[in-house]
Amino acid sequence: MNYYHTLLLCATVALAVWAVMARGLLLSAVMLALVSVAVSLAFFSYGAPWAAVFELSVCAGLITVLFIGAVSLIRREESAKPENRARFHALPLVLAIFAIASWFALPPFFAELSSWIRPGTGGGQIGLALWDLRRPDLLGQVLMLAAGVFVIKSVLPGRTQK
Amino acid sequence: MNQFAIDWYLIALLIFTGLYCMLASRSLVRQLVGLEIVSKGAMLCVISAGAYSNNIVFAQAILITMIVIEVVVVATGLALLVKNFRVNGSADVWQLNGMKG
Numbered sequence A: 001m002n003y004y005h006t007l008l009l010c011a012t013v014a015l016a017v018w019a020v021m022a023r024g025l026l027l028s029a030v031m032l033a034l035v036s037v038a039v040s041l042a043f044f045s046y047g048a049p050w051a052a053v054f055e056l057s058v059c060a061g062l063i064t065v066l067f068i069g070a071v072s073l074i075r076r077e078e079s080a081k082p083e084n085r086a087r088f089h090a091l092p093l094v095l096a097i098f099a100i101a102s103w104f105a106l107p108p109f110f111a112e113l114s115s116w117i118r119p120g121t122g123g124g125q126i127g128l129a130l131w132d133l134r135r136p137d138l139l140g141q142v143l144m145l146a147a148g149v150f151v152i153k154s155v156l157p158g159r160t161q162k
Numbered sequence B: 001m002n003q004f005a006i007d008w009y010l011i012a013l014l015i016f017t018g019l020y021c022m023l024a025s026r027s028l029v030r031q032l033v034g035l036e037i038v039s040k041g042a043m044l045c046v047i048s049a050g051a052y053s054n055n056i057v058f059a060q061a062i063l064i065t066m067i068v069i070e071v072v073v074v075a076t077g078l079a080l081l082v083k084n085f086r087v088n089g090s091a092d093v094w095q096l097n098g099m100k101g
Helices: A003-021 A025-046 A049-080 A091-103 A106-114 A126-133 A135-155 B003-024 B028-052 B056-088 B093-099
Strands: none
Touching: A003 A025, A003 A091, A003 B003, A003 B028, A025 A049, A025 B028, A049 B028, A049 B056, A091 A106, A091 B003, A106 B003, A126 A135, A126 B056, A135 B056, B003 B028, B028 B056, B056 B093
16 A cells, blocks of 8 residues: 555645635635645656656646636635635535445445456556647647636636727 | 445435435536536546556546546536526526527
8 A cells, every 4th residue: 555645645635626716816716726736746656757747837827827826816806705605615515425325335336347457568658649640639738728828818808999 | 345335336426416405406606516526426427437457547548538528518618507597697507598599
């Protein structure tokens, strides 16, 4: 049993609960960044350094900056009309009920699932896998980025002088 | 019970937290926070399965694509949020109807 994995995943769940329950949106965005850091450490411990670096730089960095930028635009409005907090305060209780109820069903199912694993050959190097074997993915990424830029450009048109 | 089952059980808790956030809140920001948490759970599933099946390299290649898609989705959602705030003065999901046309 690898306790480091388990501890990291427990920390991820705890930080995610904190991000959901946080009163302020800014604190929620910061907690989300910490969730990304914990997930990145989990990736490192799984032996996936490239994924961990991408997660750390993009999700904990870029997405947090985007969140904080958007939250700072709407923060005054959100504080003027706060949401009903009762549903968020119920999250630990609901999560505990789900955890206890699913403890009897999910781990045996996942243990059964793990017996179906067919061990692979290791896959070689990440560069070979990314540039040679997964080339359509790269084309898809470029198309997704172009589509995202197009959508943002169309949703937020530039101001025109009257 | 093996490590794989424990890991996936904790990942299921993470995904449940994200889904609960998306169901409980009407704020677009919190919807995106919930979506982020669910996508973190999905990424952990991919890497965990790759690690246990000795296919970690392919899992990383897929995960990089997932991260790019996640960034595009979040950036688009936040642009929608800012536009909704400019038009309706609110970050409420139900106010998105006011942006038709």
